[in-house]
Amino acid sequence: MGTPHSSRVLILTGDTGEGHHAAARAIARDLKRNHPTVAVQIRDGLKDMGLIVNALVRGGCLMQLQSSATNAAYGLLYEGLRRNRPLRSLAYSIAHTTGVEPLKRVITASGADLVVSTHPVVSVGLGYLRRHGRLSIPTATVLLDLGGLLFWVQPGVDLNVVMHRNIVQEVQRLAPCARCREARPIVDPVFYTPLDVNSARSAIGVNGDSPMVLVSGGGWGAGDLSGAIETALAETSATVICVAGRNERVRGGLRRAFRGRPRVRILGFTMHMHKLMAAADVIVHSTGGITCLEALVRGCPLITYGSPPGHAREYCQALAAAGLSRHASSKADLALALQETLTLPRPATPLFEDLPTPGQIIGELLCGQQAFTPVPISGERRPSAHCEEGLEAVS
Template sequence: MLATVVRGATASSEMTAAAGTDSTGNKTVGPAIRVLVLTAPVAEGHLAAARVLAEDVRRVNERAEVVVRDALPALPRPVRWLLYDAYRWQLNAAPWLFALLFSTLGHSRVLRWLSRALLSLTSSRGLVRLLRRHPADVIVSTWPAATMILGSLRLRGKVSVPVCATITDFAGLELWADRGVDLHFVMHESLVPVVERVAGRGSAHVVSPLVSSQFRTPGSARDARWALGLPAEGTIVVVSGGGWGVGDLEGAVQAALEIGAFVVCLAGRDDASRTRLQRAFADEPHVSVLGFTERMSELLVAADVLVHSTGGVTCLEALTCGCPIVAYGAPPGHAPSGARAMSALGLADHVHSRSELGSALLGAIRRPAVLLGQRVDAAQLVLRVAPRVAVSARARLTRIAAGACALSIAVFALFSSDMTYPLVAEALALPETTSVTQSHDSVALVVTGTRRDLLRFALVAHEDGLRASIATSDELALPDVARLRAAHLDPLPELRAKGVGSWFAARKQLKIQIAGYRLRGRFYYLAPSEGFTLVDYLLGHHLGGTPVQAQVDVLGAGLNPASVHAGEVLLATLGPRRGHDVAHLLAAVRSLERAGLAVSSIQRLASTRASS
């Protein structure tokens, strides 16, 4: 089991002492405290929130030790691929798929629970190793996936210090919040009850927007335009597609040009989008295409309006410095939901089509700017957060039950699938089932058929001097067994049971045939070529049996003796079908003999190997 990995002094009154700034804004020196901030480069917003929070904690308490770490590398490779590569591919190539997934998870508590359980089951160990390398008194997550894993660890008692989580979006909060998190930081008072419905009472607090201090003290638009080399007069529109440059950026630029604006288009860290946009507007002097920029505060102060496709931290920055927002061009999924939520709160205009964008831009420019109210800093809450989450016995039992269920399914699959027997046989060096001896000039022949067919074959085999093993699903009386042995044909028990449903019949079948054939000690039996499981092997082994399986049917069409290897077990099934009579069997035996391979019974070859 995972050991509890994070134990700090946060539970003491000393570590939860208030730290902050006084009324004049001067720094208050608080107690020494270690803060671990987990984030991920899944777009830019999560990273930006982590940077801001770390800066604010250091500003508020100069004795705080803050470590920011990317949680993504700590997760298993398939999980990393799913949460990063597959997510990014969906946004660009199959946005409808991401929209379907987002909608399904948002509306189904069962699927959210299952996703959370699977994420925790597959990724807890990796995150625990990261936590061990960076002991902390408080842990903060800015990435929902890390929040879910931390919440699960917290509920199970594997993390004993308070866990906080930032929520920088305005919709889809069911996927951001977790009942194992002590405190969530939200950007608007209307979001508090939404989070508390998921995580419990007292689990959410409104904070000032998680943006850098440069957005809180913006300069003048004139100075910003001069510093950026932008036109001092006229309308300036900033078009942004977030850190990955997604959405209908080209359509937004065209709409802004149509109202006579100068446009700064931001393609984020996506070089392909930046190159495409630069080519599209290479001949347009009123368009400047940029990639990721560190001068976002100046751009938003200089701009008359921001057109944004993904929401998130960029919108928080605009709302902090007073730049109007028009949400447009978002790919399907969480971004349109966030745009609708911001529009309902009066924080942004949400435009559904390109034809509406021009008038929306003009309207946003004319209206007074909307500012998000300044609240308590998230950093101050981090430094004085008190534990709220109690270790849940139910969570532990659920995980134990899920683990036991998964283990039971794996064990059942191991024992019930005929695909696992060859793998286990190879790993444990179990006896080879398709060959008996390494003789250079002999093969083993098993002849199957009805009782009548085998007794007729015994007459011909005796006259021809042919040796073989015989197997039948019919019951053989003692005189029948004696006649077969007199013809040098060795009766071979046959396991006819296949799969899980016939496990209980397998042992009985073999015991009846063992008694009827008067077998003593170790013996061979014919196992089915399909459906033979590890349980069947263990049942036969308990009775003293060694399975053999025939891969080549000598009466099949196109038998090639050259492809038959010495020591191989061959099968011949007598019956009414054309080519499955004794004459064709003798012809097949002669062709093998001409190829230099003697035909014998399994038992005779095994005894020869033992004596040698």
């Protein structure tokens, strides 16, 4: 392992949602801030695993956006992979057979001293390479979700960096030979910069006296955004701002559906979520991921609603089980959650100063402060009871 001044870090992400890319960029900035001379490269590791893996994984995720039928089909596929060991083994076998060799070539060509993954399928490949002695450099996974741990946590990966202490115990159970470290949420530093409500509302052009509801479907504009907007309009007097991400079809449909409704504003992808969350009294979000971490850091009350079946729904339920959000499974639930949330004072912004950043933890590898010897792990892991039914706090 080289010194921090001569090290190279390869960060591998995947194009199945903006959160994976946002986390990769945040880790890169954090590493450069702590170790300015370290060379950091970001690549689409899912694409690097080859056409078959990329097409299967990305195509499966895109099923959520096509129709209610394909959305339901994706949910059944996800549940099958989560609960059925032979099906999961088959999926991993495809990833190992077709994706490991091209991934290994990319890592070798990069000259990296450390590889970091922000995508569970990439971690499948990294874990395989480490378990079989085909990759001599340390690897780390930065887990962006509180759910789907059976896929995120791969034996062979040296270090798992998690965003909340409630999942530490389960991660350690799934990968007992790896280190697990809790980090402060991996979001853009602007979310940690204080911004009062009045200044935020002035910046985005919203009346400072009326309530504001922010609706989000993540980078892909997934979930029941229309239902969330309709419920907010019917049950509150709030201004409703909806962020539809990069999904032009969804954004166009929402603009047509709510044309002439002065309390509604429809946006596409934006780099101003830190201002929107500071201005909002509550955010209604569908897909989990980085947006939920951003809301947690900003101290913006979070309601999850309209999540497509699969990993997003599992994550949203895990957030609620950890007491970090309210989960609404219907419009009636959402209406009640909005009414109750808007009557409460905004909670104090949580503090994370005592926690290291993911970049600081990863930097410890470059400084030689952590040593890892991955041990091959045989057999199949099963989710524990609290992984299936909720999250158990770590004492």
